[in-house]
Amino acid sequence: MLRNKLLTLLIPLLTGLLACEQAFARLYDDVIDSGYIRIGVYKDFPPYSFIQDGEPTGIDVAIAREMAEGLGLELQLHWIIPDEGLEDDLRNNVWKGHYLDKDEDNPLAMKQLADVMLRVPYDKAYAYKQDSLGYLINEHVVMKAPYQQERWQVAYDSKRLKAVRTVAVFQYDPIGVEVDSVPAFYFTSALGGRMRNMTHHYASPRLAFSAMQAGEVAAVMAMQSEIDWLLQQANDPQYRLAENSFPTMGKQTWDIGIAIRQTDRQLGYAVEEVLDRLIRSGEMGALFAGHGVRYTKPAFYQVAEEAATTN
Incomplete structure (x- = not known):
């Protein structure tokens, strides 16, 4: 009798835990089959992503729409509230989730996370940063597809x-x-x-x-x-x-890209292809200009253009 009671209590708990796991384990095929993609953008962060007159707007919101359209999917925005640092944001929104962020329909499960997160600094040194024991701090995510230089x-x-x-x-x-x-x-x-x-x-x-x-x-x-x-x-x-000049400041320009789960590089390649087309066609520059903002291509594209001009 006691055993049956324990099983009765454990089954809903295990079901909830499985739902929690499935909520943030969407692979490329899952995304395509679902018909929608969840793209993470920062909340209240103009000119990139914010609400104006009750509607989502901003540069990254526009980019997210182009990405979804390029993949033939419906866009679902995943609003990110910044934590103490980027590592926390990646953990809470891309690969693990926050234990307090629950799904309203299933209190035992965490909310579905972003399939792709925008506005992530594209920096190889940071991507391969190690902790004091030599383990990769960001081993669960891949940062790639730079789409802007800031x-x-x-x-x-x-x-x-x-x-x-x-x-x-x-x-x-x-x-x-x-x-x-x-x-x-x-x-x-x-x-x-x-x-x-x-x-x-x-x-x-x-x-x-x-x-x-x-x-x-x-x-x-x-x-x-x-x-x-x-x-x-x-x-x-x-x-x-002003005329920019910041002596002793160190790094003054950096590329911005995306973050995906390490287990779903295939989705990253698909998104990267869409972003690459937008950059090369000039659509990305026009998108920034439409928001009154100057656009600078990421370093990779600048080097490629310089090489083509030289040759």
């Missing part, structure tokens, strides 16, 4: 600054940065810390830009695409692009 950019208030040819001006005039970001670290440590007191921290680049419009700071530093979009939204010639 960089840092400063925008400034031309009524307060005639030009920004060097960051040294921010020893005397305040600049706004996103809290806990690379620009925040840079401006509080570069030049021997002489810009620290003039560095103002905000929860997002949008709030930093609003602070510039309100006269709190003379400039803002964020990613180029964010700055381009904010300038386009402001539509005011008073706010201008």
